[in-house]
Amino acid sequence: MTTPRPIAAILDHPATWFVARLALTGPYILGGVVKLTDWQGAVAEQAHFGLQPAALFAALTIAVELIGPALILANRLAWLGAGMLGVFTLLAALLANAFWTMHGPERFMATNAFFEHLGLVGGFVLVATISHIRERHA
Template sequence: MSFTPRPIAAILDARATWFLARLALTGPYILGGLVKLSDWQGAIAEQAHFGLQPAALFAALTIAVELVGPALILMDAMAWLGAGMLGAFTLLAAIVANGFWTMEGPARFMATNAFFEHLGLVGGFALIAIVSRQRVTVRA
């Protein structure tokens, strides 16, 4: 059993904290989806840059994942699905965009850091799914 000071427990137990934590984790995806949606040609060019064809299809799928996943998480409705969508997307994106195992020198260093930062995000999405489920179980 751990001791959590009352002020910290109050912060952690607040509904606003749960929402803000989910918003912080999903915010970059929301922004990315909106930017891609507002610059369709740029979104297509990004997918083509990473060798994903047909680029328009991958751009549309990316936008959908980056907007639907956070919506499910923020509504706390099927958060497991939103977290799974964003976790799988993030893992695949890390493999496609940060292939550090093919690089050398400073580029390898930077790609390695980015790859493992993305793995941390995947862990965050797993935690969202776990905590969301536990919150539903406690309410039931």
């Protein structure tokens, strides 16, 4: 079965590719900007998760949250930006949503958050894959 023509027209539209990448990377851009404008909060967040030196981890987090989306949105080295954000998201999920150590409602919420983050990782794999395919066919 082929894709219906109206849906194909939407999927083929150049804006769709950009808007999809923006939707996927938007939370990271926002997170990076918020951390950049609240440096003390960014450092405190890293310390809360036991990452030391907290200032170094805050700077690395900001860099990943801003550079990764820039590469994806520019569709230049999108594989690198997607890889940066995918690895970052997986590590953050393991660190912040260790549901296997929790009980009760806390475990339920952390389990959901963990698997939502895995979904984002899958989204970044798709971005890298689609970017690669589009590059080959350009």
